[in-house]
Amino acid sequence: MIVIHSVAQMQQYARERRGEIALVPTMGYLHEGHASLMVEARKRAKFVVASIFVNPTQFGVNEDLDSYPRDLEHDKEIAEKAGVDVIFAPTAADMYPAGYQSYLNVEEITAHLCGASRPGHFRGVTTVVAKLFNIVAPKVALFGKKDFQQLAVIRRMVQDFNFDIEIVGMPIVREKDGLAMSSRNTKLSPAEREQALCLSRSIAATKKAFRGGERDVAALKKVAVAVIEAEKSPQIDYLEFRDQDSLLPLDKADERTLLALAVRVGSVRLIDNSILGED
Numbered sequence: 001m002i003v004i005h006s007v008a009q010m011q012q013y014a015r016e017r018r019g020e021i022a023l024v025p026t027m028g029y030l031h032e033g034h035a036s037l038m039v040e041a042r043k044r045a046k047f048v049v050a051s052i053f054v055n056p057t058q059f060g061v062n063e064d065l066d067s068y069p070r071d072l073e074h075d076k077e078i079a080e081k082a083g084v085d086v087i088f089a090p091t092a093a094d095m096y097p098a099g100y101q102s103y104l105n106v107e108e109i110t111a112h113l114c115g116a117s118r119p120g121h122f123r124g125v126t127t128v129v130a131k132l133f134n135i136v137a138p139k140v141a142l143f144g145k146k147d148f149q150q151l152a153v154i155r156r157m158v159q160d161f162n163f164d165i166e167i168v169g170m171p172i173v174r175e176k177d178g179l180a181m182s183s184r185n186t187k188l189s190p191a192e193r194e195q196a197l198c199l200s201r202s203i204a205a206t207k208k209a210f211r212g213g214e215r216d217v218a219a220l221k222k223v224a225v226a227v228i229e230a231e232k233s234p235q236i237d238y239l240e241f242r243d244q245d246s247l248l249p250l251d252k253a254d255e256r257t258l259l260a261l262a263v264r265v266g267s268v269r270l271i272d273n274s275i276l277g278e279d
């Protein structure tokens with residue numbers, strides 16, 4: 001495995017391997033969720049590139065850009081074990097040099113959920129992912145369903161901008177106790193780590209009610225919210241039942257309905273989601 005820091009060198013590598021690269025975009029501080037994407041990428045292309053870049057344009061002014069966890073040495077070990085050929089870890093100055101002024105924006109589906117809570121976030125995500133697509137020129141790119149809206153936004157961007165890249169969405173990898181793996185979990189204190197289980201418990205309770213025949217979204221929402229509110233400190237940012245394609249609100253739930261939630265536990269904002277009819 002090699003590490004490439006320069007955009008020009010990454011482009012040179014990609015030029016020589018056009019049509020043979022799978023890309024896994026990440027912000028680093030890798031865990032088994034990221035590794036699952038890399039292992040799948042290994043099966044889908046001759047060369048696997050994992051990008052590690054804490055992208056400043058997707059963070060709001062009061063968000064955690066500066067305190068976002070970083071550890072390239074540990075990331076190298078995980079990526080190598082997962083079969084990655086190249087870590088592409090550019091600098092912000094190389095990605096956004098002085099005079100930079102171009103952004104890509106997907107409109108309607110970024111207006112909800114994380115897009116509403118984090119204004120400008122998805123504009124930063126789509127801009128950097130489009131740049132990574134141009135630099136790495138992959139035939140396939142893999143994203144996790146933990147960031148369900150992000151995956152939907154990227155699919156929309158790929159369709160609307162005619163990127164000739166297959167987008168693969170991968171299942172959420174969880175800790176044994178149900179917490180969705182996330183780099184930000186490491187910022188939780190032991191007490192917060194325990195409280196953070198309310199996200200996956202809320203999903204489990206809602207699915208139980210759904211399997212028991214409840215289809216009314218208002219009633220399902222009461223079940224989901226009650227689990228979070230049983231904990232004293234976590235604060236709901238959003239908890240929504242949505243159509244999984246348009247991300248628009250629904251009154252009646254069915255097997256394909258998405259439950260998506262974002263909850264603040266201490267200073268850490270965690271997200272999780274599930275499709276009601278899936279295990």
Ligand SMILES: Nc1ncnc2c1ncn2[C@@H]1O[C@H](COP(=O)(O)OP(=O)(O)OP(=O)(O)O)[C@@H](O)[C@H]1O
Pocket residue numbers: 025026027028033034036037142143144145146147170171172173174180181182183184185
């Ligand atoms: N638990 C997980 N299961 C599957 N995919 C995941 C998981 N966590 C992250 N991913 C995916 O890995 C890719 C890179 O995500 P990112 O580097 O932001 O990691 P993260 O752990 O989600 O960090 P954060 O704390 O910012 O949420 C994204 O496509 C994301 O959906």
Ligand SMILES: CC(C)(CO)[C@@H](O)C(=O)[O-]
Pocket residue numbers: 025026027053055058125128129147150
């Ligand atoms: C896709 C991504 C790497 C773009 O910075 C980021 O949003 C993430 O890690 O999910």
Ligand code: BAL
Pocket residue numbers: 027058147
């Ligand atoms: N995984 C999403 C990246 C972010 O929270 O900015």
